[in-house]
Amino acid sequence: MSDPVRRIKAPVRLEYSVTAGKDLSRFLVAIADGRLIGKRCPSCRKVYVPPRGVCPTCGVALGEDVPVSDTGTLTSFCIVNVPYEGQVMKLPYVYGSVLLDGADLPLSHLIQGIEAADVRMGLRVRAEWLPPEERRPTLESIRCFLPTGEEDAPFDTYKEHL
Amino acid sequence: MREVAVISFAQLPIVRREDERDDIEMVLPVVTEALRASGLEKRQVGFTVSGSSDFLTGRPFSFVMALDAVGAWPPIEESHVEMDGAWALYEAWVRLQHGDIDAALVYCFGKSSAGDLRDVLVMQLDPYCTAPLWPDSVSLAALQARALLDTGRATERDLAAIVSARRSAAKKNPYAQLKGDYGVDALLEAPRFVAPLRKHDCPPISDGAAAMVLATGDLARKVCSRPAFIRGIDHRIEPHALGSRDLTRSSSTSLAAEKAGALSGTFDCAEIHAPFSHQELILQEALKLTNGTEVNLSGGALCGNPMMVAGLTRIGEAALRIHRGEAKRALAHATSGPCLQQNLVCVLEAG
Numbered sequence: 001m002s003d004p005v006r007r008i009k010a011p012v013r014l015e016y017s018v019t020a021g022k023d024l025s026r027f028l029v030a031i032a033d034g035r036l037i038g039k040r041c042p043s044c045r046k047v048y049v050p051p052r053g054v055c056p057t058c059g060v061a062l063g064e065d066v067p068v069s070d071t072g073t074l075t076s077f078c079i080v081n082v083p084y085e086g087q088v089m090k091l092p093y094v095y096g097s098v099l100l101d102g103a104d105l106p107l108s109h110l111i112q113g114i115e116a117a118d119v120r121m122g123l124r125v126r127a128e129w130l131p132p133e134e135r136r137p138t139l140e141s142i143r144c145f146l147p148t149g150e151e152d153a154p155f156d157t158y159k160e161h162l
Numbered sequence: 163m164r165e166v167a168v169i170s171f172a173q174l175p176i177v178r179r180e181d182e183r184d185d186i187e188m189v190l191p192v193v194t195e196a197l198r199a200s201g202l203e204k205r206q207v208g209f210t211v212s213g214s215s216d217f218l219t220g221r222p223f224s225f226v227m228a229l230d231a232v233g234a235w236p237p238i239e240e241s242h243v244e245m246d247g248a249w250a251l252y253e254a255w256v257r258l259q260h261g262d263i264d265a266a267l268v269y270c271f272g273k274s275s276a277g278d279l280r281d282v283l284v285m286q287l288d289p290y291c292t293a294p295l296w297p298d299s300v301s302l303a304a305l306q307a308r309a310l311l312d313t314g315r316a317t318e319r320d321l322a323a324i325v326s327a328r329r330s331a332a333k334k335n336p337y338a339q340l341k342g343d344y345g346v347d348a349l350l351e352a353p354r355f356v357a358p359l360r361k362h363d364c365p366p367i368s369d370g371a372a373a374m375v376l377a378t379g380d381l382a383r384k385v386c387s388r389p390a391f392i393r394g395i396d397h398r399i400e401p402h403a404l405g406s407r408d409l410t411r412s413s414s415t416s417l418a419a420e421k422a423g424a425l426s427g428t429f430d431c432a433e434i435h436a437p438f439s440h441q442e443l444i445l446q447e448a449l450k451l452t453n454g455t456e457v458n459l460s461g462g463a464l465c466g467n468p469m470m471v472a473g474l475t476r477i478g479e480a481a482l483r484i485h486r487g488e489a490k491r492a493l494a495h496a497t498s499g500p501c502l503q504q505n506l507v508c509v510l511e512a513g
Contacts, residue, residue, distance in 0.1 A: 008290065008294070010289060010290075010293060010294040012285070012293075014217075014220065014277055014278070014281060014282060014285075015277065015278070016219075016220030016276045016277045017276060017277075018184075018219075018220060018221065018276055019180065019181065019182070019183065019184050019273070019276070020184065021182070021183060021184030021186065021187050022182050022183060022184075022187055023187070024184070025182070052186065052230065053183075053184060053186040053187040053190065053230070053231075054186050054187070054190050054230045054231050054233075055230075055233070056229070056230035056233065056234065056235070057233060057234075057235040058233050058235070059190075059193075059204070059230070059231060059232050059233015059234070060233065061187075061190060
């Protein structure tokens with residue numbers, strides 16, 4: 001018998017066009033306009049940013065739009081030191097969870113304008129927007145978050161939102 | 163065996179493309195409606211199980227995101243099958259046999275419009291010898307149809323007659339995607355799409371979602387005036403290799419029907435999940451349906467075929483006829499995989 005076949009190549013490529021959904025679409029349209037909006041759960045009153053169609057805790061549709069600030073508090077972060085395929089940022093860089101003022105859930109984004117070693121929980125940060133003509137319906141319309149220079153937020157102010 | 167009944171069913175209108183809503187926004191209204199119609203509180207539901215496929219959404223773990231729609235806090239006991247919701251229903255039925263809970267929620271969703279469905283369905287084929295050839299779903303069904311026509315057990319006119327009858331019946335189904343009066347002769351004038359199939363022999367590409375609540379004997383009778391009791395349910399599968407099956411017979415349907423007790427007694431109506439017209443003829447034979455049984459009064463999958471949803475919808479449509487007093491005994495069938503590879507048969511009875 002000839003050599004057994006030990007491996008085959010079977011490439012697969014499928015293309016999808018994903019629907020953002022009603023709630024997330026409102027958020028994306030607003031972000032192209034330089035605004036951040038969330039939605040409030042009518043049951044537990046939490047404000048979700050980005051809004052997500054349903055409050056996962058209560059299982060009900062989210063209610064009214066809530067404008068939120070583009071300034072917030074870093075609740076948690078990760079310093080990325082490991083190179084990976086498709087990496088575009090120069091190492092090391094910081095990826096953080098930002099609790100925007102007025103929101104109940106943090107948003108993930110890049111933290112820049114500060115040495116990685118100096119990044120800390122409670123750091124106050126503000127969105128660094130692309131110029132208006134470059135903004136599109138994507139979180140990339142915010143280039144990163146930069147320190148505001150304000151005093152750090154006390155732990156008690158965000159301990160429920162980690 | 164504990165008695166288990168379908169006490170509510172809800173579905174979205176079946177459409178070619180859900181442009182605005184994402185999966186979660188599609189699941190929420192059907193889950194909410196099924197719970198409302200069941201008369202149960204969410205906390206009375208002891209088990210939740212869903213059916214969907216990441217290959218349709220194009221996103222990994224999409225079923226986890228969809229779980230948001232049921233409000234999983236405090237933590238709930240839940241499960242998922244990468245299959246049609248009919249198999250999620252089967253898992254719920256098994257779970258209810260354990261005896262410690264009395265109600266279960268089943269839901270399913272499928273947005274075929276996100277990708278190219280004929281290619282996406284290649285992913286369910288044997289990955290070594292079949293999938294690398296990229297035989298699309300309609301072409302495989304056409305091979306099956308050709309094999310059936312070659313036996314002399316059916317003609318192209320028989321296929322067109324099925325389509326004509328189902329689209330006519332679907333006029334009464336507000337959720338159906340395709341409906342209307344189409345004469346057999348006019349249908350036969352249409353060009354072949356993938357020979358011998360014409361476009362109308364194939365199911366439409368559909369987006370949809372559905373949900374169902376099940377309850378055990380006493381609870382079902384308490385909250386539902388005419389519960390649809392599952393008196394038999396079974397599912398069987400045939401070999402993965404298409405060449406090792408007789409595509410003109412559905413042996414797995416025959417076996418599931420026998421085990422579910424569907425081959426004795428008569429049925430007022432049957433909901434058969436036959437995405438392609440010729441498949442309905444193969445399934446009718448396997449299920450040994452008699453003349454007194456009205457088949458696919460909803461129009462069936464030929465009039466709306468949301469992947470992962472159309473099978474549970476057959477069981478839901480059959481159960482609703484019992485709820486409304488239009489049927490005492492109903493047969494429901496669901497299929498999965500290429501060319502009727504896997505089949506589930508469910509016998510529903512009033513009282």
